[in-house]
Amino acid sequence: MAAVGLFAACDPCVDDISAPGSNITEQEFVNGFSVKQYSDETYTTEAADGNYFVFDTNPKRMVRIYTKDAEGNENNLVFGASNGTFKIVPKRGNPSEQTYYVETKNFDGSTFTFSKDCNVFVPSELTPEMRLLASDAFGYKVWMWDTEFRADGGAWGNIGYAAGADWTGGIWWACAPEDLAGQLQHSDTGQETGEESSAAYMEFYEDGNIITYSGAGNKIRSGKFTVDGFTGSKSHASIDGSIAEWSYGTLNTTAGSILWPFQINGGGTKPTSFEIVRIDASHLQLIYAAPGTGGWGEATWWAFKSTSDPESALTDFGTKSWTWDVDWRGDGGAWGNMGYAPGDGASFVNSGNGIWWACPPADLTGQLQHSDTGVATGEEDPGAYMTFDWKNAKIDTYNAAGERIRGGKFEITNWGMGKRTQASVDGSQTEWALGTLNTDAGAILWPFQINGGGTKPTSFEIMQADDEHLKLIYAAPGTGSWGEATWWAFKKK
Numbered sequence: 001m002a003a004v005g006l007f008a009a010c011d012p013c014v015d016d017i018s019a020p021g022s023n024i025t026e027q028e029f030v031n032g033f034s035v036k037q038y039s040d041e042t043y044t045t046e047a048a049d050g051n052y053f054v055f056d057t058n059p060k061r062m063v064r065i066y067t068k069d070a071e072g073n074e075n076n077l078v079f080g081a082s083n084g085t086f087k088i089v090p091k092r093g094n095p096s097e098q099t100y101y102v103e104t105k106n107f108d109g110s111t112f113t114f115s116k117d118c119n120v121f122v123p124s125e126l127t128p129e130m131r132l133l134a135s136d137a138f139g140y141k142v143w144m145w146d147t148e149f150r151a152d153g154g155a156w157g158n159i160g161y162a163a164g165a166d167w168t169g170g171i172w173w174a175c176a177p178e179d180l181a182g183q184l185q186h187s188d189t190g191q192e193t194g195e196e197s198s199a200a201y202m203e204f205y206e207d208g209n210i211i212t213y214s215g216a217g218n219k220i221r222s223g224k225f226t227v228d229g230f231t232g233s234k235s236h237a238s239i240d241g242s243i244a245e246w247s248y249g250t251l252n253t254t255a256g257s258i259l260w261p262f263q264i265n266g267g268g269t270k271p272t273s274f275e276i277v278r279i280d281a282s283h284l285q286l287i288y289a290a291p292g293t294g295g296w297g298e299a300t301w302w303a304f305k306s307t308s309d310p311e312s313a314l315t316d317f318g319t320k321s322w323t324w325d326v327d328w329r330g331d332g333g334a335w336g337n338m339g340y341a342p343g344d345g346a347s348f349v350n351s352g353n354g355i356w357w358a359c360p361p362a363d364l365t366g367q368l369q370h371s372d373t374g375v376a377t378g379e380e381d382p383g384a385y386m387t388f389d390w391k392n393a394k395i396d397t398y399n400a401a402g403e404r405i406r407g408g409k410f411e412i413t414n415w416g417m418g419k420r421t422q423a424s425v426d427g428s429q430t431e432w433a434l435g436t437l438n439t440d441a442g443a444i445l446w447p448f449q450i451n452g453g454g455t456k457p458t459s460f461e462i463m464q465a466d467d468e469h470l471k472l473i474y475a476a477p478g479t480g481s482w483g484e485a486t487w488w489a490f491k492k493k
Helices: 001-008 028-032 128-134 177-182 310-313 343-352 361-366
Strands: 033-038 052-057 063-069 074-081 083-087 099-107 111-121 140-145 156-160 171-175 200-204 209-214 219-228 250-253 271-279 283-288 297-305 321-323 337-340 355-359 386-390 394-398 404-415 435-437 459-466 468-472 485-491
Touching: 028 033, 028 111, 033 111, 052 063, 074 083, 128 140, 128 200, 128 219, 128 271, 171 177, 310 321, 310 386, 310 459, 343 459, 343 485, 355 361
Parallel strands: none
Antiparallel strands: 033 052, 052 083, 063 074, 063 099, 099 111, 140 200, 140 297, 156 171, 156 297, 200 209, 209 219, 219 250, 250 271, 271 283, 283 297, 321 386, 321 485, 337 355, 337 485, 386 394, 394 404, 404 435, 435 459, 459 468, 468 485
């Protein structure tokens, strides 16, 4: 009997009981399960379609609560508790009726499982262009000047219109945001507003509103926007008809809605229709050419970037593959250890500040002492990759030949809309991480803590997450400044 009791205690769904008399029937289990739904994560406002659940069992039973995806894969919401909370927050456009499953085990080993249907709140599905402009996850998206677009930091200027299929080949002149203070002759007032700063930004909202802010966060203007003709590809010709695949469609705004909304050499003209010549999770590039502009005629261009929408960057609202970023460092290293929080988070991303040692993927076969099995799996290859699946919120890892290694669920929390609002573990750096990537154990490539004896962390600090780059850090709880931490560097495959 003692041996049986020890076996049962190893399973979080089995009650810690001492006599078989505590067995219950399946009907008793179903009848004794109660749940309430709330509209908020603080569990203060009950709602019939709430996404947040509080559950209890009577008599007390340790339960597992889970959902299933379209492929039948199970996603644990609760594991080994007799009461508590869980949430069901489907992606936009999914059915509001959802099903979850409740499972328990009796002392005698019998298992009971029943399903419950519920109605939850699901936001309306956004159009593809609104997903990119305004974010599927947050309902708004932050766009800033793209000072990384060119080596000179220019993000606004003039071009010879339709000079070639790649519009950038026609750029005549580029102005960095800070230098816009010297270009006030193009504005309608001749006065600085605060948008003449690389820290200025604008917010695009799913309801079609735009708000622009100075670098100090002060509101400058607001307006409306719509998009015409978006198909997901460059299906629109240039105004003069010389280039058939020129733009993705047209961004229409009320006058003055975007950052520095002025036509170059236009005497303060604020265009209201812009050709979208690039749009993805992290980039928005616009051109204004006055009606009748021919090839090489003067036009105005804008380049913006966004780092506020990690789901878009990681998944492209579908499946997107990531591989080792062997280009970040001259030595090809993409995993290693570091002295934790040696400066702010930007210094780690920009220069690798704090890194002690970096291992190229091909050399991971010599680092198997850090894994949980000591056996190579194929992820120790620069061609190995992982795929983020937006719809199912999961990650799958593959070797270079495309053979699946393992996978698991992921969720992003503590997100600061592209700002480093998450402090380091020890609190020494207040502007450290962008947010947290939570995963099932072992979901990412080479998911091992360095010198951790095979430990597979499940929470990673997100140091960079844009359309091209993903950088993560794991620091064990209690790690102080310059204590050992593990880092990973990935790039879009």
